[in-house]
Amino acid sequence: MMRKSNNIQIPTAATAAIWLAILVAPLFLDDWGVSQFAQYVTYGIFAMSLSFVWGHGGMLCFGQAIFFGIGAYLMALTTLEKFSWFGGSQTVGLLLAISGPAVVAHLLGRVLFGGRGLQGAYFAIVTLCAAVIVEITAQHWRFIGGFNGLLGVPPLTIAWRDGVDAYMTSIEVYYAVFFAALAVFAALTMIVRSPFGSVLAAIRGDENRTRYFGYDTARFKIFAFTVSGAIAGLAGALFTAQFGFVSPALCGFALSTEVLIWVAVGGRGVLMAAFLGAILVRSVESYLSDSLGNYWLMALGILFVATVVLAPQGVFGRWLNLPLPKRLRPAKVDDKSAQEMTGMA
Amino acid sequence: MQFGGAVVLENLSISLPENALRCIIGPNGCGKTTLYNVVTGAFAPTSGHVFISGCDVTGKQPQDIARLGVARKFQVPGIYPELSVAENLEVPLARRSGNGPWSTIRNKRPRQLLDELLELCGLVERSETVVGTLAHGEKQWLEIAMLVATDAQLILLDEPTAGMSVIEKESTADLIRKLHRDLGKTVLVIEHDMTFVQLLDCPVVVMMNGAILREGSYEDVRADQRVIDAYLGKGIGTC
Numbered sequence A: 001m002m003r004k005s006n007n008i009q010i011p012t013a014a015t016a017a018i019w020l021a022i023l024v025a026p027l028f029l030d031d032w033g034v035s036q037f038a039q040y041v042t043y044g045i046f047a048m049s050l051s052f053v054w055g056h057g058g059m060l061c062f063g064q065a066i067f068f069g070i071g072a073y074l075m076a077l078t079t080l081e082k083f084s085w086f087g088g089s090q091t092v093g094l095l096l097a098i099s100g101p102a103v104v105a106h107l108l109g110r111v112l113f114g115g116r117g118l119q120g121a122y123f124a125i126v127t128l129c130a131a132v133i134v135e136i137t138a139q140h141w142r143f144i145g146g147f148n149g150l151l152g153v154p155p156l157t158i159a160w161r162d163g164v165d166a167y168m169t170s171i172e173v174y175y176a177v178f179f180a181a182l183a184v185f186a187a188l189t190m191i192v193r194s195p196f197g198s199v200l201a202a203i204r205g206d207e208n209r210t211r212y213f214g215y216d217t218a219r220f221k222i223f224a225f226t227v228s229g230a231i232a233g234l235a236g237a238l239f240t241a242q243f244g245f246v247s248p249a250l251c252g253f254a255l256s257t258e259v260l261i262w263v264a265v266g267g268r269g270v271l272m273a274a275f276l277g278a279i280l281v282r283s284v285e286s287y288l289s290d291s292l293g294n295y296w297l298m299a300l301g302i303l304f305v306a307t308v309v310l311a312p313q314g315v316f317g318r319w320l321n322l323p324l325p326k327r328l329r330p331a332k333v334d335d336k337s338a339q340e341m342t343g344m345a
Numbered sequence B: 001m002q003f004g005g006a007v008v009l010e011n012l013s014i015s016l017p018e019n020a021l022r023c024i025i026g027p028n029g030c031g032k033t034t035l036y037n038v039v040t041g042a043f044a045p046t047s048g049h050v051f052i053s054g055c056d057v058t059g060k061q062p063q064d065i066a067r068l069g070v071a072r073k074f075q076v077p078g079i080y081p082e083l084s085v086a087e088n089l090e091v092p093l094a095r096r097s098g099n100g101p102w103s104t105i106r107n108k109r110p111r112q113l114l115d116e117l118l119e120l121c122g123l124v125e126r127s128e129t130v131v132g133t134l135a136h137g138e139k140q141w142l143e144i145a146m147l148v149a150t151d152a153q154l155i156l157l158d159e160p161t162a163g164m165s166v167i168e169k170e171s172t173a174d175l176i177r178k179l180h181r182d183l184g185k186t187v188l189v190i191e192h193d194m195t196f197v198q199l200l201d202c203p204v205v206v207m208m209n210g211a212i213l214r215e216g217s218y219e220d221v222r223a224d225q226r227v228i229d230a231y232l233g234k235g236i237g238t239c
Helices: A001-029 A030-055 A064-079 A089-115 A118-138 A168-194 A197-205 A207-211 A217-243 A254-267 A273-291 A294-310 A333-345 B033-039 B062-067 B083-097 B101-106 B111-120 B138-149 B166-181 B194-200 B218-222 B225-232
Strands: B021-027 B068-073 B156-157 B186-190 B205-209 B210-214
Touching: A001 A030, A001 A168, A001 A273, A001 B138, A001 B205, A030 A064, A030 A168, A030 A197, A030 A254, A030 A273, A064 A089, A064 A207, A064 A217, A064 A254, A064 B021, A064 B068, A064 B194, A089 A118, A089 A217, A118 A254, A118 A333, A168 A217, A168 A273, A197 A207, A197 A217, A197 B083, A197 B101, A207 A217, A207 B062, A217 B156, A254 A273, A294 B156, A294 B186, B021 B194, B033 B062, B033 B156, B062 B068, B068 B138, B083 B101, B083 B111, B083 B138, B111 B138, B138 B156, B138 B166, B166 B194, B166 B218, B194 B218, B205 B218, B210 B218, B210 B225, B218 B225
Parallel strands: B021 B186, B021 B205, B068 B156, B156 B186
Antiparallel strands: B205 B210
16 A cells, blocks of 8 residues: 555656756856756647647547747747847737737637537647648748748846846746746646646547537547647747747748657657646657767657657656545545554554 | 437337335346446436436436446446455445545544445445455455445446356345335346246336337236347347
8 A cells, every 4th residue: 555655646747857957957067058958948848738638638639839939939020120129029929929819719719619620630630730721821921921931039038127138038038938847837737737737638638528418529639739830830939049949940841740759759648748748749859869870860750650669658657647636545544544644653 | 319320229118116116127238238328327328318317418428427326336346356345335435525636635534434334235344355255245345335326326236146056146135125115226127037037026127129118017018029029039029
């Protein structure tokens, strides 16, 4: 009994330890390393958005970059004052980058899940095509920079500082991204550990059966898809403010598959694992692409196949899978182990 | 009810008073499961009507019919094998506080309900067990508890004892009687197994070729020559 409760503690402790490690990471990195790592954490936010919709909701979305890209473009267009009535406000940019992709995801969800609804491979193929269409549209749309995208997107600023001082230092950017990631993790964790999470998992397991419990399953899927779109959009906005540019590739097919690989490698069913998957693959990539060049892509492919075959839960999935929420754990077992402990004492 | 040229249910009329316990028996392919499919909204009938508590539900969606207090157990256990026992029970329970995503996120239920349901299906000690690893009989009981969790008044069971041992069948009969007697549910059971039907000790409806052949007590039905013929394939054509 005690051993069992010890096992339950490992994922919780590991999750806390990893957040702590990410919090103090800048102490051990130089300036370049800090901004590099901030980018990985941004990709981690993107990965969590896919883990939520795919790992928890069972919707294999091959077009997740659509929402990332729209978020990035909305942030860039706002801060470059292309929408002149907002005066280049970064806050407005962020808000638009979150709500815009959410609206798009909601509408797309209504089309895809309404009526009889698309499932499995059909959903994957349609989202893949959608990503291709959005990318091509972005390439041909003059207002958003066409093929070249938009350059010179201003970096993140701090509202209460003036002039050049207003721009965040790399450490400040890092912590802005860190707290955004932590907030996303907290919010999504709360959602998947609420009864909503159980219903979403039920829909993933057997959607038709879940209808007979009185659930309008399409509504739940659209809701999850919308939340996921909003978070991918936030990641896109943070990305573009760090890189200073947006291009059509950000909403395309290639980035959509990349995020799928990060999430599959990390562990799609566990938010923290997907988050770490993004950081892991991106770090290994920057390390290996120097030495392997283009062969890196082949290495990534092998890594992906190996994970899918050998560890379907992903590299980190098993270790970071949090125990059931307290309301679903038997109160009696705790009493018993407490009794055992007092008995032993 | 008609599929292409095949008429599966014809001239079938069945009504169930509140808090009744009924058993439907009949040879394979006589339309027992199709009857459930029509009642729960899996298919809209080609003609005819379905009323639940006086409300015409003909052609409505499964989720809309379920919300009127109809819960159905499937022949192959309709449980979620990847999830734990407690999560399985939470899925139907969560809908008590509302139908939409927001209400299930905010949902705060008393712990007591879950404990009662775990007690009902005899899985108190195993609430964290992944359901796929449970024994077949336990899965069936879990699903019955999940139906109770929906707070439905009408409970439809499709072969709840398929693949069970004799002892498991007896426990299942006890469980079904408990739903009927203690919880006041209206229960309709499709069953093949005559010994189980006898255990339930309730009025029996015999179906044949998509229509009702006979209604009565277990003894009456058992003695009826037409029922014997239907099961042994004499006289009346096979279905």
